[in-house]
Amino acid sequence: MNLLAIDTAANLCAACVYDADAARELGRSVRDIGKGHAEVLMDVIGEALAAAGLQLRDMGALAVAVGPGSFTGIRVGVSVARGLALALKAPAAGITTLEALAFEARQKFAGDSVLAAIDGGRDGIYVAAYDGLGKVSYAPVVVDLETAMGLARAAAVVTGSAAKRIAEAAGLESLQIGSEAPTADIATYARLAVANGFSGEKPRPLYLRAPDAKPQTHLSLPRKES
Known part of the structure; x- marks a missing residue:
């Protein structure tokens, strides 16, 4: 196929x-x-x-x-x-993206536990943790740097665009760093x-924050009473 x-x-x-x-x-x-x-x-x-x-x-x-x-x-x-x-x-x-980054890190570091972390800009850091077999141990969520540092201390590898920043902030010089890409x-x-495998469920976007675009309610006109 x-x-x-x-x-x-x-x-x-x-x-x-x-x-x-x-x-x-x-x-x-x-x-x-x-x-x-x-x-x-x-x-x-x-x-x-x-x-x-x-x-x-x-x-x-x-x-x-x-x-x-x-x-x-x-x-x-x-x-x-x-x-x-x-x-x-x-x-x-x-x-x-977090699962994919973690998979690559496990391939590189022989199946170690992985924290996948992507920089989300002003919204924080998108993270998910996986054990050595790829099972989710911390479901995808957006967190602050302090929370990400705590998760990194429990992992053998940190990967993703926020990986180096987290490791440096936590003082984890010995922590293995995978990809630094998003x-x-x-x-x-x-x-x-x-x-x-293919479950038959349609792919759905994984949004961990609200969209940037907001309804411009200040431009709307008041509804007339009938």
Whole structure:
């Protein structure tokens, strides 16, 4: 089975084609764009398919990064994945960025317990903790630096864009640091989707904070009484 994986949760706009039976990547396209995922995602998907020598109709499943991360980017990726899954009559799986980062860290550090931590800017730090087998020991949530430091003290590895900041603030010089990126390699999302299986549940964005856009209620007109 061929699988198409999509990641628009952070600065990257990425897609890859993955052969689930052979457990190997067939083609990819990755652009570091920062913003504007909606404008380029379909081109990126087309480039990944071309690199694999396949077409959309050859895809038997989809995987997509569901966050936490960029509110707009996540919405774009999940919407496209769900739309393609519907058109192809194929299952789609959502993988969190925290799970993907933790998976990569376990591969690098031989199965140690991992705290995945992504910098959420003014909103705090997005975190989740996993044991050496990948089971969630602290569910995804947004926390302050002090809470993140406490979680780091119980982990063998900290990974993600907030990892170094947490380790330094906690004075944990001996703590192993994994990736310092806000998202994992695109093929990791494909591998995890295959490993986790397809439950039939549609991918849903994992938002750990409220959206930046707020209704402009001060511009609304008072309703007239009938």
